[in-house]
Amino acid sequence: MGGRILLTADCTLMSDYRHSEFLGFGTCAPPNFIPDFLYKWLFFPPINNQKGLPTSAPYGLRKIEAQLLKEGFSVKTVSPDNLRKYIVQAQALGIHVMDPFGLGPASSTLAFILKKEPFLAQYFRALLDSPEIRDAKKRGLKIIVGGPGVWQFQYRPKFAEKYGIDCIISGEAERVVGKIFQAAVRGQQLPQYYEISVEDAPKLEEIPDIVCPSVNGLVEIGRGCCRGCSFCSVTLRPLRWYPADKILHEIDVNIAGGNAGTILHAEDVMLYGSNNTIPDDKKLLKLHQAVVKKCEGVTWSHCSLAGVAAKPKLFAQVAEIIRQKQSWWGAEIGIETGSPELAKKIMPAKANPFKAEEWPQVVKTGMGLMHDNWLIPAGTLIVGAPEETEEDVIKTIELMDDLKDVRSLIVPLFFVPMGRLKGEEWFKETQMTNLHQELLAKCLEHGIRWADELIDLSFSAEWKANFVKPFYKIFVSMVKFKARQSQIDIKV
Ligand code: SF4
Incomplete structure (x- = not known):
């Protein structure tokens, strides 16, 4: 087998969340009272790159990379910011998704409450809309999407066609991903939606170890x-x-x-x-x-x-x-x-x-x-x-x-x-009763009560951590202020 393949994910996934997975929840929020650039810097700053390649990538993407390497493909995993440099030679692009349209429980809850589209949905669309991907599409690049968030495409039936996605793979892909990418690099027609059944889930010995x-x-x-x-x-x-x-x-x-x-x-x-x-x-x-x-x-x-x-x-x-x-x-x-x-x-x-x-x-x-x-x-x-x-x-x-x-x-x-x-x-938020609102307020109150201690614990004595820590504390104070302004009954 062979072929030149690029793998990537949007910038909400290509982040180490300042080494605190709790901060990853921040990608589920819609734009809010913090300017977008500052919010991104606080919650999902871009991952470091070495020679144009990310030093780390989402685990699911690394597994697919390992499987394709095992099958003899030439594969590179790249950050969305560096796609331009590599996409010219690529025949197929694999994109990893977790919550591409913000329909996951955390993001849809925040979207319902704040009435805006979450960052992770905005950045997924922005990735597919980037000039480098659109240009590559015109010269025949095949786009294959996989990851735990692909179930959401059933709620956006026209999206794949509009954005030139050739194939969506659902399920544990180790056994089939090589065949699909091989067909892609040969320019063959791909199945629009490929569902891997439970019986086709790989056995332990078929799951490759990550190589990066x-x-x-x-x-x-x-x-x-x-x-x-x-x-x-x-x-x-x-x-x-x-x-x-x-x-x-x-x-x-x-x-x-x-x-x-x-x-x-x-x-x-x-x-x-x-x-x-x-x-x-x-x-x-x-x-x-x-x-x-x-x-x-x-x-x-x-x-x-x-x-x-x-x-x-x-x-x-x-x-x-x-x-x-x-x-x-x-x-x-x-x-x-x-x-x-x-x-x-x-x-x-x-x-x-x-x-x-x-x-x-x-x-x-x-x-x-x-x-x-x-x-x-x-x-x-x-x-x-x-x-x-x-x-x-x-x-x-x-x-x-x-x-x-x-x-x-x-x-x-x-x-x-x-x-x-x-x-x-x-x-939906329209079905919320007074009791639901009371429950939401209790959770907010609980989070605010513990936030300061959790921020102190999350950021160690390292100077860089001490530099960013006050920003999170200000963020929590602003949440508290906004909650009071909205007359949410919190007792902290
Ligand atoms: S089935 Fe397992 S993974 Fe799923 S919610 Fe229940 S305990 Fe969690």
């Missing part, structure tokens, strides 16, 4: 999830855990590329190596000991509250290992609701090994342990899930009161139809 560094040293430790929440599409994928050697090899690639820290990525890091919902002590501890030995810092992408609550002693041991080199670490967690009744309906296995009706207590126990052991969670709540009742919202508001002393961010997200609920209606 990923943003902030992120490495996958497994794929899939066994909890089966009805609103989630991840759960449809089979569960596979990578052997420790594979993970450590990818960390070596990142360290060689200058990323001394690592983010362990899985839907639930606590369940590493386990084939049920009980954490495996031996595998989890062994992995962390090996990773901490290699890296300057470790953080997690996601973990479950139930996994933490089920094994408090194990969690404390893992925390002790991680905190040998750092004072805290972070992870995204799904709280979703404070109502046992709603938990039973939409996520009956999320509390496993506890019962679904014990969910609020699982959340309180898990978050309490996180607070005590210095894991700072960014939690999400679902607002407006199908079958949600007033009583459910009241219970979530009560849960927020119980969590007020837990060092965390908690973000309310409007329901987006995905997974087994993809036929349901979107939740």
